[in-house]
Amino acid sequence: xxxxxxxxxxxxxxxxxxxTHPSDCNVYLLDGGGEFALVDAGTGESAxxxxxxxxxxxxxxxxxxxxFLTHLHAxxxxxxxxxxxxxxxxxxxxxxxxxxxxxxxxxxISLDRARDAGFYPPxxxxxxxxxxxxLRDGNEFRVxxxxxxxMLAPGHSRFDTYYFVRGxxxxxxxxxxxxxFPGGRISMICTPDCSFQNLAAAFERLDRExxxxxxAGHLQPALSNGRNHLAxxxxxxxxxxxxxxxx
Numbered sequence: 001x002x003x004x005x006x007x008x009x010x011x012x013x014x015x016x017x018x019x020t021h022p023s024d025c026n027v028y029l030l031d032g033g034g035e036f037a038l039v040d041a042g043t044g045e046s047a048x049x050x051x052x053x054x055x056x057x058x059x060x061x062x063x064x065x066x067x068f069l070t071h072l073h074a075x076x077x078x079x080x081x082x083x084x085x086x087x088x089x090x091x092x093x094x095x096x097x098x099x100x101x102x103x104x105x106x107x108x109i110s111l112d113r114a115r116d117a118g119f120y121p122p123x124x125x126x127x128x129x130x131x132x133x134x135l136r137d138g139n140e141f142r143v144x145x146x147x148x149x150x151m152l153a154p155g156h157s158r159f160d161t162y163y164f165v166r167g168x169x170x171x172x173x174x175x176x177x178x179x180x181f182p183g184g185r186i187s188m189i190c191t192p193d194c195s196f197q198n199l200a201a202a203f204e205r206l207d208r209e210x211x212x213x214x215x216a217g218h219l220q221p222a223l224s225n226g227r228n229h230l231a232x233x234x235x236x237x238x239x240x241x242x243x244x245x246x247x
Contacts, residue, residue, distance in 0.1 A: 002057075003221060004213065006031045006146060006167050010053040011042045013075065015218040015246070020046035023120050025075045025217040028175065029054055030165060032144020037066040038089065039163060039175045040217065041079035043120070044127055050079070051086055064089040065143055066133065070177025071157045072097050072109045074126050075119075076217060081129035090132035092141075094152055097131075097159035104128025109157075110191040135161060151206075155179050155199030156187050162202075164211060174211040174226055181216040181246055184232025188245045200237040206230055218246060 001009040001017075008031065009017070013024035024042040027050055036059040042050060054064065064087040069077050072093070080091050080101070093101050100108045106126050114120055139150040143165075151162040156178045163175040178187040179202060188194060207230060214226035222229055236243040 035144035044079035047082040081127040092133035094159040095134035153202035158193035
């Protein structure tokens with residue numbers, strides 16, 4: 001599902017477009033003109049669907065260079081192993097979370113608690129995945145004609161990673177995982193590493209950045225006026241209130 005010239009949606013669960021496995025996040029395909037990357041990987045339950053969609057958009061085996069993970073919750077990273085095996089892409093993850101991903105540490109990503117709460121089926125298990133690229137704040141990558149810049153900032157989880165994707169026309173798309181959603185909404189959950197204060201600090205950093213589109217891990221994207229949604233969240237934080245949560 002093409003969203004912009006260089007961004008397509010290839011999976012989305014019940015908290016989005018209700019297109020793939022109910023627990024999936026929004027999975028995006030970046031098109032750099034012959035070279036591609038994925039932003040997030042879903043649960044792994046929809047890997048075949050994602051591969052079919054990416055292939056239909058020209059991203060066949062060997063053309064997907066990276067799988068950029070926004071954080072390690074299973075709805076975003078559980079499919080990384082299957083997609084890495086099928087495409088040969090390198091999995092890029094927050095450097096401090098690399099060991100968690102490669103060990104498949106369910107407790108470290110609160111999957112045990114999320115499963116008990118009904119966010120995943122009782123039989124769902126997380127597949128460990130090698131970490132090929134260890135991300136640090138300010139890292140930059142090329143995906144064909146696109147430039148991708150990394151910002152590490154904990155909040156929704158301790159491994160939150162934002163991606164600024166700039167096209168040749170200067171348009172900047174911001175991918176925020178589960179940190180910031182359209183309407184200034186957030187996702188505050190009762191897990192040990194979810195921090196209201198850290199999220200507020202992350203948004204203050206974002207306020208110094210320029211971006212046009214906002215692509216979140218769930219719900220609909222904002223194809224333009226992305227900073228308006230950040231401003232809405234900051235209005236809550238700066239008045240000592242909590243923005244509305246999608247959970």
